[in-house]
Amino acid sequence: xxxxxxxxxxxxxxxxxxxxxxxxxxxxxxxxxxxxxxxxxxxxxxxxxxxxxxxxxxxxxxxxxxxxxxxxxxxxxxxxxxxxxxxxxxxxxxxxxxxxxxxxxxxxxxxxxxxxxxxxxxxxxxxxxxxxxxxxxxxxxxxxxxxxxxxxxxxxxxxxxxxxxxxxxxxxxxxxxxxxxxxxxxxxxxxxxxxxxxxxxxxxxxxxxxxxxxxxxxxxxxxxxxxxxxxxxxxxxxxxxxxxxxxxxxxxxxxxxxxxxxxxxxxxxxxxxxxxxxxxxxxxxxxxxxxxxxxxxxxxxxxxxxxxxxxxxxxxxxxxxxxxxxxxxxxxxxxxxxxxxxxxxxxxxxxxxxxxxxxxxxxxxxxxxxxxxxxxxxxxxxxxxxxxxxxxxxxxxxxxxxxxxxxxxxxxxxxxxxxxxxxxxxxxxxxxxxxxxxxxxxxxxxxxxxxxxxxxxxxxxxxxxxxxxxxxxxxxxxxxxxxxxxxxxxxxxxxxxxxxxxxxxxxxxxxxxxxxxxxxxxxxxxxxxxxxxxxxxxxxxxxxxxxxxxxxxxxxxxxxxxxxxxxxxxxxxxxxxxxxxxxxxxxxxxxxxxxxxxxxxxxxxxxxxxxxxxxxxxxxxxxxxxxxxxxxxxxxxxxxxxxxxxxxxxxxxxxxxxxxxxxxxxxxxxxxxxxxxxxxxxxxxxxxxxxxxxxxxxxxxxxxxxxxxxxxxxxxxxxxxxxxxxxxxxxxxxxxxxxxxxxxxxxxxxxxxxxxxxxxxxxxxxxxxxxxxxxxxxxxxxxxxxxxxxxxxxxxxxxxxxxxxxxxxxxxxxxxxxxxxxxxxxxxxxxxxxxxxxxxxxxxxxxxxxxxxxxxxxxxxxxxxxxxxxx
Numbered sequence: 001x002x003x004x005x006x007x008x009x010x011x012x013x014x015x016x017x018x019x020x021x022x023x024x025x026x027x028x029x030x031x032x033x034x035x036x037x038x039x040x041x042x043x044x045x046x047x048x049x050x051x052x053x054x055x056x057x058x059x060x061x062x063x064x065x066x067x068x069x070x071x072x073x074x075x076x077x078x079x080x081x082x083x084x085x086x087x088x089x090x091x092x093x094x095x096x097x098x099x100x101x102x103x104x105x106x107x108x109x110x111x112x113x114x115x116x117x118x119x120x121x122x123x124x125x126x127x128x129x130x131x132x133x134x135x136x137x138x139x140x141x142x143x144x145x146x147x148x149x150x151x152x153x154x155x156x157x158x159x160x161x162x163x164x165x166x167x168x169x170x171x172x173x174x175x176x177x178x179x180x181x182x183x184x185x186x187x188x189x190x191x192x193x194x195x196x197x198x199x200x201x202x203x204x205x206x207x208x209x210x211x212x213x214x215x216x217x218x219x220x221x222x223x224x225x226x227x228x229x230x231x232x233x234x235x236x237x238x239x240x241x242x243x244x245x246x247x248x249x250x251x252x253x254x255x256x257x258x259x260x261x262x263x264x265x266x267x268x269x270x271x272x273x274x275x276x277x278x279x280x281x282x283x284x285x286x287x288x289x290x291x292x293x294x295x296x297x298x299x300x301x302x303x304x305x306x307x308x309x310x311x312x313x314x315x316x317x318x319x320x321x322x323x324x325x326x327x328x329x330x331x332x333x334x335x336x337x338x339x340x341x342x343x344x345x346x347x348x349x350x351x352x353x354x355x356x357x358x359x360x361x362x363x364x365x366x367x368x369x370x371x372x373x374x375x376x377x378x379x380x381x382x383x384x385x386x387x388x389x390x391x392x393x394x395x396x397x398x399x400x401x402x403x404x405x406x407x408x409x410x411x412x413x414x415x416x417x418x419x420x421x422x423x424x425x426x427x428x429x430x431x432x433x434x435x436x437x438x439x440x441x442x443x444x445x446x447x448x449x450x451x452x453x454x455x456x457x458x459x460x461x462x463x464x465x466x467x468x469x470x471x472x473x474x475x476x477x478x479x480x481x482x483x484x485x486x487x488x489x490x491x492x493x494x495x496x497x498x499x500x501x502x503x504x505x506x507x508x509x510x511x512x513x514x515x516x517x518x519x520x521x522x523x524x525x526x527x528x529x530x531x532x533x534x535x536x537x538x539x540x541x542x543x544x545x546x547x548x549x550x551x552x553x554x555x556x557x558x559x560x561x562x563x564x565x566x567x568x569x570x571x572x573x574x575x576x577x578x579x580x581x582x583x584x585x586x587x588x589x590x591x592x593x594x595x596x597x598x599x600x601x602x603x604x605x606x607x608x609x610x611x612x613x614x615x616x617x618x619x620x621x622x623x624x625x626x627x628x629x630x631x632x633x634x635x636x637x638x639x640x641x642x643x644x645x646x647x648x649x650x651x652x653x654x655x656x657x658x659x660x661x662x663x664x665x666x667x668x669x670x671x672x673x674x675x676x677x678x679x680x681x682x683x684x685x686x687x688x689x690x691x692x693x694x695x696x697x698x699x700x701x702x703x704x705x706x707x708x709x710x711x712x713x714x715x716x717x718x719x720x721x722x723x724x725x726x727x728x729x730x731x732x733x734x735x736x737x738x739x740x741x742x743x744x745x746x747x748x749x750x751x752x753x754x755x756x757x758x759x760x761x762x763x764x765x766x767x768x769x770x771x772x773x774x775x776x777x778x779x780x781x782x783x784x785x786x787x788x789x790x791x792x793x794x795x796x797x798x799x800x801x802x803x804x805x806x807x808x809x810x811x812x813x814x815x816x817x818x819x820x821x822x823x824x825x826x827x828x829x830x831x832x833x834x835x836x837x838x839x840x841x842x843x844x845x846x847x848x849x850x851x852x853x854x855x856x857x858x859x860x861x862x863x864x865x866x867x868x869x870x871x
Contacts (some may be wrong), residue, residue: 018121029058029061056080074108075107083141085133093795111128131204182590190222191226193225193460198458206456212412242453246399254425255424265280269474294368306488310352331423336388339352362374393421395417415444415501416444477491484537503517530564608632614748714726715755717762721736726751742764784821786805808830
């Protein structure tokens with residue numbers, strides 16, 4: 001009997017069915033250990049030695065593996081086929097060796113790109129050893145991220161209150177979002193006019209032609225700048241005669257794109273299905289790990305974290321065979337198509353995302369999947385099939401038209417296209433790509449060169465230039481891929497970090513930088529410019545790839561980075577906060593000092609008239625204040641325009657509109673416990689707090705009404721006939737039904753989730769077993785074991801967050817973020833609480849308790865000399 005270790009229970013369940021009774025398949029549940037969130041986890045002075053800790057839940061799973069190994073013949077590590085998967089296998093093996101659980105038993109590593117019976121059995125027949133260069137690349141990445149965050153973040157806490165932390169890649173992604181916002185603010189709209197003629201052929205067929213030149217001068221997009229110019233040209237054309245000068249029909253071909261990578265899958269799912277990047281990857285994970293197809297369990301798609309665009313030769317042949325059967329032989333090209341990626345640093349050895357079996361047509365598996373799974377599988381199937389299909393044959397027609405009015409002349413152009421053979425378009429069409437390729441795709445009527453054309457109407461339309469659009473999750477991932485930062489396995493984690501730390505808010509699927517995010521970006525660009533440069537970050541990614549290829553030593557890369565980085569951090573330790581504020585005042589001018597309506601100097605205080613406005617840093621972040629404080633108490637929220645308060649409260653209600661049913665005012669306000677919306681006035685007024693990520697500025701009438709209407713009835717459960725409700729509670733968005741509560745992924749789900757998906761979410765919750773009870777608050781954070789035994793957790797109770805150990809509950813200090821509590825702080829609070837009650841005090845801590853790595857830093861921890869704490 002052999003023990004097989006994979007990451008997830010779903011994957012273990014599927015593989016166990018393939019391997020049979022001779023194997024015991026166990027799940028590690030991802031990484032089994034991590035760097036503890038404390039100083040010294042990576043020690044540059046000890047040749048970058050790294051300390052690892054196993055948390056409580058992972059220790060139990062490792063115990064199960066150790067127990068199973070006692071009666072086994074060997075160990076097979078079957079984690080995912082990428083850098084993270086290789087690292088998980090290495091961690092498991094290292095812990096088992098430390099526990100002396102392996103002995104002389106053979107250890108093998110197997111990888112499979114798809115979870116199908118053939119792929120798994122073939123991998124088992126061809127084992128290998130752990131790929132240490134891949135592990136080294138993982139170690140280098142973890143050390144780089146740790147040293148960057150744990151060294152730089154304490155500088156932020158001292159110099160930029162309100163900033164939680166900085167990350168090596170996340171800060172560059174944040175810079176992209178912040179830079180785009182600055183572009184939008186600096187953008188100056190320009191007016192321009194388009195002129196088009198509606199014409200008819202002698203056969204009475206109508207079409208439209210656009211003006212391209214006047215009196216021999218070719219027109220650019222912005223050349224007609226005002227109504228006077230447009231009117232003059234329009235008048236001339238209304239008196240002109242029109243003739244078709246030339247008609248040219250040119251055949252062209254449209255070639256299909258490659259199968260999906262992680263990035264292109266997330267972009268297509270966003271544009272065509274409306275999925276967030278996180279939602280896309282969650283669904284893809286289920287399709288990869290295995291679905292029950294009526295008695296047969298199989299993975300439906302290949303591994304979904306990849307930047308490769310090729311398919312395996314056998315998959316190409318299978319796709320070509322399916323194309324012939326489903327679409328016909330004329331849709332099969334003479335030779336297979338091969339693709340190469342344009343993304344920087346792509347790992348070409350990885351296969352693209354594709355179906356594991358092209359014979360599983362989307363309509364055949366739809367009955368076994370929920371609606372979202374079926375839609376994503378269909379998207380992947382169609383794109384992969386289309387990638388091996390014939391090109392589309394398109395005839396593009398261009399008609400040049402002369403207009404003559406006395407001595408004045410103008411030229412117009414009409415274009416159109418006709419699909420003569422649809423080719424791959426018969427399987428897959430990305431409408432965004434279609435718009436980019438052919439803006440003039442309308443079919444033209446028959447037009448003959450030299451014939452006169454009748455004028456129906458001349459249209460002159462006013463337009464203005466538009467600022468660049470804000471990034472969406474999909475377009476930001478695309479940009480990150482283009483410039484070579486991040487990797488397929490990190491994109492969604494980077495986005496989640498930016499939102500969780502309140503640096504970015506997602507509004508109508510657009511990423512908007514919060515004030516603290518823009519402050520952080522400006523600070524880093526002013527004092528750590530090199531480390532948020534795109535080329536520098538992409539260069540580090542290239543070095544990590546060279547490590548995984550065995551071309552570089554991972555500690556050499558760390559030494560080069562650490563020498564320069566530590567010097568940069570050390571060089572600004574004595575930087576005064578006033579220097580920081582001066583730099584931010586200059587860099588964030590339009591945000592900090594927006595133009596005044598009266599045209600006055602935006603930096604002169606409008607209350608006292610003599611003070612100078614400047615950024616100020618307070619306990620809860622930055623604001624704008626007057627230099628004459630305390631005599632002048634003028635303050636303004638950052639980015640708040642001229643609206644201000646002499647005492648800094650800034651809590652005047654903003655009327656958003658009327659409630660359509662009660663006719664009461666709907667307002668958004670700022671209160672003691674944060675911003676909220678309210679309907680009506682007085683004690684009976686309905687109120688609802690703004691959820692995390694929503695701001696007063698981004699909350700409109702529609703959003704306010706939606707919040708005030710919660711909880712929302714989704715529909716009656718088909719089995720119990722009891723109502724399913726969606727709402728927002730202390731722990732975030734949720735579903736409730738007959739005493740069962742299930743978390744939802746996003747605030748948007750509360751307002752959009754349908755009955756089918758709600759039933760599925762509740763069923764998955766019940767399948768996992770009982771969650772938090774009503775009597776005991778859920779643990780916000782598990783800090784590990786107390787030295788005297790028993791878990792230490794951080795919880796949120798009726799009177800606020802607290803630390804719990806057994807029967808001891810110690811309230812957190814006011815203003816303390818529960819996510820940043822360290823085990824050392826928890827032990828101190830527990831000791832003080834137990835001592836105050838006359839109970840047994842917790843003994844002095846001798847060894848660090850095992851705990852998971854904290855994701856957020858403790859705001860009051862002093863900065864050590866070198867690698868210091870952060871997230």
